[in-house]
Amino acid sequence: MTVLDYSKGNILLIDDTPDNLRLLTSVLSEQGYKVRSVINGEMGLMGATAAPPDLILLDINMPDMDGYEVCQRLKMMEETADIPVIFVSAVDETLDKVKAFGVGGVDYITKPFQVKEVLARVENHLNLRNLQQRLRSLNDELEERVRQRTAELEGLNQTLQAEITERKQIEARLQHLAWHDPLTNLPNRSLLMRRLQQVLEPDADGNSTLFALMFLDCDRFKTVNDSLGHLVGDQLLVAIAQRIQAQLTPQQTLMRLGGDEFTILVKPVHQTGEATQLAEQLQHSMMVPFKIHGREIFMSISIGIVFSAPHYHHPQDVLRDADTAMYQAKAEGKACYRIFTQSMHAHVVQRLHLETDLRRAIEHQEFSVQYQPIVAFSDRRIVSFEALIRWQHPEQGFISPADFIPIAEETGLIIPLGEWILRQACQQFQAWKERLQQQATHSSDLVDQAFPSVSVNLSVRQFTQPNLMERIDCILAETGLDSQLLKLEITESAIMEYSTSAMEILQQLKARQIQLSIDDFGTGYSSLSYLHRFPVDILKIDRSFVNRIGKQGENLEIIRAIVALAKSLNISIVAEGVETDYHQTYLHSLGCEFGQGYLFHKPLSVPQIEKLMFHD
Numbered sequence: 001m002t003v004l005d006y007s008k009g010n011i012l013l014i015d016d017t018p019d020n021l022r023l024l025t026s027v028l029s030e031q032g033y034k035v036r037s038v039i040n041g042e043m044g045l046m047g048a049t050a051a052p053p054d055l056i057l058l059d060i061n062m063p064d065m066d067g068y069e070v071c072q073r074l075k076m077m078e079e080t081a082d083i084p085v086i087f088v089s090a091v092d093e094t095l096d097k098v099k100a101f102g103v104g105g106v107d108y109i110t111k112p113f114q115v116k117e118v119l120a121r122v123e124n125h126l127n128l129r130n131l132q133q134r135l136r137s138l139n140d141e142l143e144e145r146v147r148q149r150t151a152e153l154e155g156l157n158q159t160l161q162a163e164i165t166e167r168k169q170i171e172a173r174l175q176h177l178a179w180h181d182p183l184t185n186l187p188n189r190s191l192l193m194r195r196l197q198q199v200l201e202p203d204a205d206g207n208s209t210l211f212a213l214m215f216l217d218c219d220r221f222k223t224v225n226d227s228l229g230h231l232v233g234d235q236l237l238v239a240i241a242q243r244i245q246a247q248l249t250p251q252q253t254l255m256r257l258g259g260d261e262f263t264i265l266v267k268p269v270h271q272t273g274e275a276t277q278l279a280e281q282l283q284h285s286m287m288v289p290f291k292i293h294g295r296e297i298f299m300s301i302s303i304g305i306v307f308s309a310p311h312y313h314h315p316q317d318v319l320r321d322a323d324t325a326m327y328q329a330k331a332e333g334k335a336c337y338r339i340f341t342q343s344m345h346a347h348v349v350q351r352l353h354l355e356t357d358l359r360r361a362i363e364h365q366e367f368s369v370q371y372q373p374i375v376a377f378s379d380r381r382i383v384s385f386e387a388l389i390r391w392q393h394p395e396q397g398f399i400s401p402a403d404f405i406p407i408a409e410e411t412g413l414i415i416p417l418g419e420w421i422l423r424q425a426c427q428q429f430q431a432w433k434e435r436l437q438q439q440a441t442h443s444s445d446l447v448d449q450a451f452p453s454v455s456v457n458l459s460v461r462q463f464t465q466p467n468l469m470e471r472i473d474c475i476l477a478e479t480g481l482d483s484q485l486l487k488l489e490i491t492e493s494a495i496m497e498y499s500t501s502a503m504e505i506l507q508q509l510k511a512r513q514i515q516l517s518i519d520d521f522g523t524g525y526s527s528l529s530y531l532h533r534f535p536v537d538i539l540k541i542d543r544s545f546v547n548r549i550g551k552q553g554e555n556l557e558i559i560r561a562i563v564a565l566a567k568s569l570n571i572s573i574v575a576e577g578v579e580t581d582y583h584q585t586y587l588h589s590l591g592c593e594f595g596q597g598y599l600f601h602k603p604l605s606v607p608q609i610e611k612l613m614f615h616d
């Protein structure tokens, strides 16, 4: 058996003449074609559809169905339509070539066969068919690739679109961030400035918009941050913003400047009442406590209001004046509103001058310290002195510490200034003590009396200064003063507002036996209940309470309560501003033992005291 090379192609022979079939079969088989043969058209169609060959040799003259018809039918069926058909005809038969090509034949061969010709034509057409098929599959492949590429491109396009959308979103987000505060999502300072710029510009008709700018600042917000932490502080700010926002109309825009400061731009505004009513309403709404983490927090706000005016050209001027008015509201007791006036501005300018002068005064040593005796009511013996700073201004003369200490605090100048006072007082007292000891060796009458201590005022700024203890230790070491002779006076608010750090400092003071006085007691928080938690040695009852003594209709319950509480906590009491005998008698009768005031001594200069102590 010969192994046939079927790869050369399958050929179907359709011919009713057995001789032809035999001859062609043998010739083609020999060449390696796989040959099937059938003897009529019907069988030919069946064979072709059942297993489509690569080529058909089709006899034209057959009894039942001639070759033309077979070819026509083959061409009509999908599975056989593409099979090349070569017609076979005898010489004597009439071959209608036009018809043969018309029904779809590709070629024809006439009998008797020239073997070479048959093979050549068969091979040609098989090659052609192969090429066609290859072309078709290449086409298909190409189409498939195009389809794939198109799909890929579509995918890419979609990703690209998504990227574009995302980028746009990021851009929008960045835009938003640039103009908004991330915590409250309110417009920020930049946006406020832009809006102000817009309202300051006159419209097409040359008219300017009437507006009001409200500057809101939370009162004592720092206390919340310091005692409850920044997280609670942040949540409180959000809650405050929400509460305010809920009360505003579209003509009123709330913005956050930063920290605990907000502004509201009201535009247009037709009457001042529109802004002041809003201020009142907002302040009223603050009376309800905020609930943060189940904790109730009370928060009030101080508000400054400025109205549009022709002289405003720059947003920062409007903001500055609103700020000034807010500042005024704070100074007048917080939780209220003030409308900006030009005199406020003058005041600010004056303060500014004072600030410059203050810096110069430190360099030029325009300060001095006076000491006011604190006496025991029982025998008016001087037990202590309070150091009080004095400023002799070269042009303006004497300036009260009540006027410049707040500025020194604000500007931070209080730190070097306070240190100077402390050093000055320690030095002075050490010098006096040494002088007294020298004298004591000569006369014995001074030895028995305890040497008076010196009480130095410490501002809040100094109290919260990180290296406070270090500075105090340093000054004590430098001057050689016994720490037991030093007392420090701080206000209630310093302790209350910085309660955590205050405790630590107070304990460090205690360790050095430096005594601590609470100054101006009763004017701040009056939180008597806090008192027992802190190691306090002395309470100084504020002058304003002592003042009331002896006046008609004054309620003195509070003084009585303070004295009783202090006694129960073993805290000594110094009454400030004792001006009359009656003050002294009354206070003494309550159990208050010490006093300071014009009744005994005014603050005294160094020579005055030396006269008193050493009879100079």
Ligand code: C2E
Pocket: 372, 387, 388, 389, 400, 401, 402, 405, 418, 421, 457, 458, 459, 519, 520, 543, 576, 577, 578, 579, 596, 597, 598, 599, 603
């Ligand atoms: P303060 O600590 O309450 O000081 C007492 C003030 O009351 C002093 O005013 C004193 O002169 C005044 N005074 C004393 N006795 C009487 C009196 O009988 N009647 C009246 N009406 N007043 C009396 P001064 O010296 O003007 O000081 C004012 C405030 O300035 C002080 O109040 C204190 O808070 C601050 N201060 C003064 N010196 C210093 C200082 O060296 N450092 C700091 N941080 N603050 C100071």
Ligand code: CA
Pocket: 386, 457, 489, 519
């Ligand atoms: Ca004081």
Ligand code: CA
Pocket: 519, 520, 540, 542, 543, 576
């Ligand atoms: Ca005082």
